[in-house]
Amino acid sequence: MSSYDPADTPETPAGPSTDGGPRARVGTVVWGLIVLALAALIIISRLGLVALNxxxxxxxxxxxxxxxxxxxxxxxxxxxxxxTTTGKS
Known part of the structure; x- marks a missing residue:
């Protein structure tokens, strides 16, 4: 018969991990900003606030x-x- 003992489970930190997990790619962020900027410009031009070339x-x-x-x-x-620096010359 097995019993569950909470002391046997490893503790995990509650905050975000700082072990170098996956990071957002620069290209993804830049293209996301481009799409947001285009959407904002389209909305502004459709409202007639500014005439855009x-x-x-x-x-x-x-x-x-x-x-x-x-x-x-x-x-x-x-x-x-x-x-990646190891400190060795």
């Missing part, structure tokens, strides 16, 4: 997305370099 909007979004991807990639690479 589609070409300028797309150019601005692509410049912003490119800059965000480059900066996010550099920050990600910098963080990855810190994690």
């Amino acid at each position: 589609g070409t300028y909007v797309l150019i601005g979004l692509m410049i912003g997305a490119g800059a965000a991807l480059v900066v996010g990639g550099l920050l990600s690479a910098r963080g990855r370099d810190k994690d």
